[in-house]
Amino acid sequence: QQQVKQSPQSLIVQKGGISIINCAYENTAFDYFPWYQQFPGKGPALLIAIRPDVSEKKEGRFTISFNKSAKQFSLHIMDSQPGDSATYFCAASRSPGSGYSTLTFGKGTMLLVSP
């Protein structure tokens, strides 16, 4: 059972355009939603993250929009640049109480920004 569904699988955007990647989750206990960015030959790195108490978080050109009722969240990259070309992963986890939990990753979106 895939708990975090990510789309599209791949995306081509013109330089200066807006890149939008969507994720949907099933587990209503999830309360932490990060996005990771992975360049070829490198490990994923945290890009931006949001908690469900806010509907939007912005860091520079990167914005997460969060819709708790729809159980969806999305990454918007404004003024996309060729240097943004990478694979993007959404993820989710829940507060574990006294135990522990793990990050559940989406399947990734390969973004290519054409010059």
Place this chain on the structure above:
Amino acid sequence: DTAVSQTPKYLVTQMGNDKSIKCEQNLGHDTMYWYKQDSKKFLKIMFSYNNKELIINETVPNRFSPKSPDKAHLNLHINSLELGDSAVYFCASSQWTGALRGGELFFGEGSRLTVL
């Protein structure tokens, strides 16, 4: 100064062989992980250690044996390699913040294993 370093970066080996991957982190974290990334880029957790104690073992074949000699090191040994083991294996670390509640994962650069 690399935060999470893994060696080797590339391994090419024959089916049936045994291989090991080593990981070290200098971030002072107390939790370390092994992730497998397949050819379709899907990231799946395999193991997690907290203070040298195994806390997550995600139904990985017992040909895979992790070992954590101390908080800063996590190694992965794979016996009797199979074609399906070909993948990129990532080591990661984090602080034990109630298990990733707001905690950032720091990944190494990966070890690409090719089984022929």
